Amino acid sequence: MAGWDLEGFHSGGDTEAWKRLGSHVLTVPGPDGPVSGTRFAVWAPQARAVSVAGDFNGWAGTPLELMPGTGVWAGFVPGVGVGALYKFQILTRDGEWLEKADPMARYAEQPPATASIVWESGYEWRDEEWLARRARSEPRVEPISIYEVHLGSWRGAKGYRELADELIEYVTWQGYTHVEFLPLAQHPFAPSWGYQVTGYFAPQSTMGDPDDLRYLIDRLHAAGIGVLLDWVPGHFPKDAWALGRFDGSALYEHADPRQGEHTDWGTYIFNFGRNEVKSFLVSNALYWIEEFHIDGLRVDAVASMLYLDYSRNEGEWVPNQYGGRENLEAIDFLRYVNTHLHDRVPGIMTIAEESTSFPGVTRPAAEGGLGFTFKWNMGWMNDTLSYLGREPIHRQYHHHDMTFSMVYAWSENFILPISHDEVVHGKGSMINKVPGDDWQKFATLRAYYAFMWSHPGKQLLFMGQEFGQRPEFDESVPPEWWVSDLWGHNGLQQLVRDLNRTYRDNPALWSIDNAPSGFAWIDADDSGGNAFSFLRFGANGEQLAAVINFSPEPREDLRIGLPAEGTWREVLNTDAEFYDGTGRFGNSGQVIARPVPHGNFPASASIVLPPLAALWFVHDPHGPVDDLG
Structure with missing residues (x-):
């Protein structure tokens, strides 16, 4: 040697x-x-x-x-x-x-x-077509709908191979484009959900060997489902047998606890300025993509990496060389990882969980950004969940919580996340965030999901929330699958399935996600009615109108402005009986826009807007224009 x-x-x-x-x-x-x-x-x-x-x-x-x-x-x-x-x-x-x-x-x-x-892979991949297609892909202008999964509990204590058929069948039926796994690198402490990693290059062995995981990913690709993986380069646990103080010195971490420890989490922080640590981490990122054909990495806790004073009091952190709070070494490291991965493997995604307004997270590194493909829109999530949790009578005073995201919508390439973090530790499950009786809870959540799926940005929903699970996430038990056959739960699950399909079928909802030309408000100011209406435009010229009512009162004759005359087909009504709605309010499948100016638009139509519900209309330039009232 x-x-x-x-x-x-x-x-x-x-x-x-x-x-x-x-x-x-x-x-x-x-x-x-x-x-x-x-x-x-x-x-x-x-x-x-x-x-x-x-x-x-x-x-x-x-x-x-x-x-x-x-x-x-x-x-x-x-x-x-x-x-x-x-x-x-x-x-x-x-x-x-x-x-x-x-x-x-x-x-x-x-x-x-x-x-x-000691391990050597003997797996023979069969996803050449998938990888070739991925290399030609442009994720920012494609439909992306992500099902976030804690694989260790999704169907109980099952292995990678055992889960393959069930996961593929369910995700295919629901219509998601991608699954995102909570971290699968080796972690001995199950309640960490994988976020305290001890073996960065070893897949979690409780579910099988590394080739068993390769088999699962290969099967998902064969079914047309992309695979994203949570990656945790920001910190690591202090287990005596793992990375910490590896050779008796602070090898992977900073020696100074003001730089090298997260006291909140009881973990060490990587020394991003040390070359060998950079080699270790960038190799690890590439390892999951090259060796396991992962289609993208969601990088955990990016904000904790970017700021030297993250969750620290005065005197508990060390300023950078210019006296500032930015972690310049971590910033350089993130730019390096993103640039290398995108240059090395075209078509893959890197996604930042970044909770601040740090500029340029998804701008290319060559242009001064961090170089991520997408950023989780934590502001949208916090604002809209705050609105969702209010009684309908009080929502009118917080209308801006639902509209503010459009002020900054084009500043980054966003994913809208309703993730595991929103349904744990006393935060309540999605269905229990909503006030009212069960009819109001389910109707409101259906309307909210339709608002989410029609809002600019890609979609992410955590397991169990697609059917309105009542308990919070508990990694020790699977979701309560049995309730998905019950009233309300089943209707919500069917709705999410149709949201995904309608979303994928209509380029207006995803092909211009990152530019003002893909969106226009119809009415952003109907606070008294708890209503929101807007247009989405596709790169193919498609036009879709979304109208959402967060009031329990129906609107029997609501006039909305539209950009084109003629037939607008109703492609979604979350109040339909099929979704366990009332089924009493609808538009007979379409409305006709007449040359009657309204608001900023040359045409308009009168619609029936159900209570606590959302409607989507798609313009049909070839549709009939007979008078439907």
């Missing part, structure tokens, strides 16, 4: 570090012929000695050799193959022996056991 090139790793430019470090099964020349075994390599520059211990040597430890000038310890152990258990034994400068899991392990023992496992 003399002359082994680790220059890229030390310069921050190694984007495939998993190929050099960790464990790899090899066959090498020997005096009596080829010898099979495993090469182990680990970065531990402050160690005095390093051994690899495993079930192949009685956990006694086989010494590794320090490669001069690299800080990497490596060695070849004959006879060790796939499935072998191992850990690194590290002697610190202080004379203490540490036992550590491999930071680059590609497989790990099931918790509570913590050993790493």
Whole structure:
């Protein structure tokens, strides 16, 4: 192994570090012929000695050799193959022996056991057509509707392979374009939902081996479903056997707790300015995309990375070199990751969970932005959920909560998220955020989802909210699937299915999501009626009108301005009996716009707007213009 090139790793430019470090099964020349075994390599520059211990040597430890000038310890152990258990034994400068899991392990023992496992993939992918199509895709101008899933509890304690048929059948039936998995990197603490990662390169082993996960993703691709994965580069837990103080020094984290610890979360913060850490993390991002064919990464807690004073009091943080609060090293790192991933694998997405107004999150890095494809619209989520939780009589005084998002709608490329974070820890499930009796709860939630699906931006809904689950998310139990057969729940589930299909079938709802030319208000000021109406325009010339009523009072003769005369087909009515609505208020499938100016528009139509409901109309230039009243 003399002359082994680790220059890229030390310069921050190694984007495939998993190929050099960790464990790899090899066959090498020997005096009596080829010898099979495993090469182990680990970065531990402050160690005095390093051994690899495993079930192949009685956990006694086989010494590794320090490669001069690299800080990497490596060695070849004959006879060790796939499935072998191992850990690194590290002697610190202080004379203490540490036992550590491999930071680059590609497989790990099931918790509570913590050993790493030698692994080589034998999986044969069959998604060439999907990858070729993805490489030609432009996500910002395509329909994207995401089903967020905690895979460990979605259908109870099932494995990757076992889940494949059920997940594909359900997501296909519901009509989502993508699934997004809460983090699937190895995490021993189940209630962290995957956000406290101990094995960045190892898929969670409680659901199977790495090739079982490959099988699930391959099957999803075959069914035309994209796969997004939560990625957690902002922090990592303090488990003694994992990354923290890896060689007795602050190797992956900052030594200064003002920079290196999240006291709120009890975790360490990566040292984004250290080149080897940059190589580790950018390699990890690429690893999930290259090795598991993931179609995009949703980056967790970006705001905590961007600001040095995030969740800190005065005197508890260290300013940057210019005296500011921005974490310049983290900003450079995010630009680097986004640029590399998009250049390396065209068509993939990176998505920022970023809760502040940091500028240019989705602007290309070359233009001074962070380079993400999309950003979660946390402002839209907070404002609209605040409105949703008010009694209808009080909503008129908070009308702007539903319209304010259009003030900044074009500042970023947005995803509208109703995620797991909104239905945990006392926040209440979606159905229980809404006041009133069950009729009002379900009707309001149907109207809200239709508002969400017609609003500029892509869509994301967390599992269980598509049928109005009443309990909050609990990672230890699956959603209450049995209620989806009941009144209200079933109607809501059927509505989400039709929202997804109607959304995908109408380019007006997604092809101009990021420019003012894709949207116009019909009436943004009907606060007294708790009503909102607007137009969406497609790149193909399609026009869709959305009218939403958050009042329990119907509007029997509401005149709305429209940009074109003629037939406007009613393609959605959330008050339909099929959705467990009243079924008493509708427009016989269409309305006719006459050349009667109204508001800013040359034509108008009189519509029936049901209580606590939403309507969508699509202009049909070839439709009949007979008088329907």
